[in-house]
Amino acid sequence: MTEGVEEMSRILIVEDDTEIVKNLIILLSEEGFASFSASGRKAALEAIERETFDLVLLDVALPDGNGYSLCNVIKRKGDIPVIFLTAMGDEASIVTGFDLGADDYVSKPFKPLELVSRIKNALRRYGKSPAVFQISDLRVDAVKASVSKSGKDILLSALEYRLLLVFLNHPGQVLSRGRLLEELWDIAGDYVNDNTLTVNIKRLRDKIETDASNPAIIKTVRGLGYRLGD
Numbered sequence: 182m183t184e185g186v187e188e189m190s191r192i193l194i195v196e197d198d199t200e201i202v203k204n205l206i207i208l209l210s211e212e213g214f215a216s217f218s219a220s221g222r223k224a225a226l227e228a229i230e231r232e233t234f235d236l237v238l239l240d241v242a243l244p245d246g247n248g249y250s251l252c253n254v255i256k257r258k259g260d261i262p263v264i265f266l267t268a269m270g271d272e273a274s275i276v277t278g279f280d281l282g283a284d285d286y287v288s289k290p291f292k293p294l295e296l297v298s299r300i301k302n303a304l305r306r307y308g309k310s311p312a313v314f315q316i317s318d319l320r321v322d323a324v325k326a327s328v329s330k331s332g333k334d335i336l337l338s339a340l341e342y343r344l345l346l347v348f349l350n351h352p353g354q355v356l357s358r359g360r361l362l363e364e365l366w367d368i369a370g371d372y373v374n375d376n377t378l379t380v381n382i383k384r385l386r387d388k389i390e391t392d393a394s395n396p397a398i399i400k401t402v403r404g405l406g407y408r409l410g411d
Contacts, residue, residue: 189215189323189350190235190304195225195251196266197244201289205238210343212297213323215350222246226254234261236303239283241267241274249281256282262303266291314349316398316410319389321349330389340365340373341385348399348409357406382407 192209196202197220206216217234219225221243228234237255241248252263262284267274270288278286284303287296314321318331326342328335337345347356347364356364358378365373386393397410 189213189346191215191217191233191350192300193225193228193234193237194218195221195237195239195243195248197221197240208293208297209300210346211326212300213326213346214300215346220244222248222251225251229255229258235307236262236264236300238264238266238300241265241269241278249277252278252281252283260307262307264299264303266296316349318391319398321345323349328389335388337385337388338381340377340381341388344378344381344385345389348407352409355402355405355408360406 190213192214194202194205194216196205196218199220202218202220206218209216217228217232219228222245225237225239239248239252239255243251248265248267252265255261255263263282264285264287265278265283266287266289268289275286284306285299287299313323320329321327323346328337328342328345343365344361347361358375362373362375362378365378382399383393386396386399389398390396400408400410402408
């Protein structure tokens with residue numbers, strides 16, 4: 182049974198530079214955030230209509246529009262903190278961003294730890310924070326990147342931990358093997374093949390399940406994939 186499980190804070194990155202996006206996803210994943218990306222204004226609006234996000238990292242110069250107008254739309258849609266992350270660091274640009282409702286303004290090139298601190302501060306101001314997950318006797322602290330079972334620490338490899346985070350961030354959803362491969366590839370920035378996925382699911386179950394032959398945390402949905410236990 183799943184007890185007290187909350188989704189990780191979900192961050193939408195609106196940025197067309199794929200290298201910056203890749204590095205941000207890795208950075209934020211290591212800090213316990215779930216990251217999603219949109220390469221332009223149109224894609225960002227579609228994502229916001231389709232899903233819920235806890236914070237938006239937003240570039241000003243987008244290939245199909247202006248980040249300032251997008252910030253205005255985001256603020257009208259809900260109580261979502263927006264941090265501008267842009268090369269436009271002149272005073273006029275910063276003032277414009279704040280006038281349109283931005284919660285913070287970070288100039289590129291940014292310092293990773295400073296950006297993470299600003300994200301956490303913005304989430305705290307809005308009453309949101311990264312989650313601690315409790316599933317039966319398994320506890321996952323996404324902030325400290327620690328996992329324990331019945332009070333005893335469990336040592337996971339980097340890939341096993343990222344795999345566990347994918348399940349925790351999609352409670353109740355059936356995740357196909359293809360979807361898991363996509364998620365792991367996005368997070369790690371490295372290619373993960375099907376055989377590697379099989380091996381890591383088995384290793385993860387061996388470490389976190391009470392009975393790996395009858396898993397209760399990572400359950401198999403025959404013919405479809407896997408899901409987090411309920």
